[in-house]
Amino acid sequence: MKLYCMQVAPNPTKVMLYIAEKIAGGAALDITEIPVKLMKGEQHLPAHRRRTPFASVPVLEIEPGDYIIESLSIMAYLEDRYPQPCMIGASARERARISELERIADLRVLSPIARFIHATHSPIGLPPSADIAAQARLDFTPGLEYFDACFDDDRSFVAGETVTMADCTLAAALQFARFAELDIDPDFANVHRWDMDYRRRDAAQAVLVV
Template identity: 30%
Template structure:
């Protein structure tokens, strides 16, 4: 399989974690979101993903899957060992709810194209941009912290879809200097995840294209 990704993209980080938890080999293909005016805009990549987003997973037969959550669901259904979701419908709904709090409510407000629009089109300075970023992570983490229990991971004793979404978002929060001291549960889960190679070795810092 080929994973078209960008080293700092949190959605790409999710896909890398998922592939690694399943112990599936894959080839990195860098789609640099900044160089050359943004390689995601080039016709060759747009032919694979008309949205121009990363990640994009190309299967061995050439089939393309876009959107990180769809990629993760596909991996979980196709390779059921090391499941990303618990057994019962109620538990699965709970984990999906936690995952969507991050992937649908926090991340979209802080992704690259939104930040670029704020700085280029609306001409916000770095201070205002950082304030925007910190505000939406804080809003999301305030709610997420209340939803977490005392388990070592977001739910249960092994990583789930929620943990796969959480760790990249914590990475972003740290990058933008969000105060994480009010979130001891989030910090605990993040620490436990980063003890696992699937999370640690696929981090942006360890990406082969990291700058």
């Protein structure tokens, strides 16, 4: 399989972290990562638009011409094919909780952080907007508050004592913030503690560059 992706970009990063965690946990995933240089506009080239009409990454090519073009769908597909180590929860209740946490990390932290960064100094040259940036900051604050409260019980990972896809999404969001020198309020001490711990993992070290 091939993963079209880009370092630091948060949606590919969450999938790259997920793959690295699976491999570290013993899964025999054989996936070649192929960079699509977003800053050079390679996502808009015809070759990539044939993979996805949305000119985005990540894209997983399962076999020639067969693509999955959404990060969460890629992780779900890989989890079905490589169930161990389990990163989405074993029981129905655990799966609901972990997917809930992943969605909160994505929709209430990663996406507004990305909107903030693209509205202030977009790496792909989107026009700045003070209004969008101000709203985005308001939007990611409750998400970080939520995770900070989750970590009050000193859990090791977002969902408890095992790493899940929710860690991958939250770590991808925080790396993008660091890349753009967007300081996350030090008052989110639990989030910072988890982030420092998570970044020491082999899988994180293999993927994160900032």
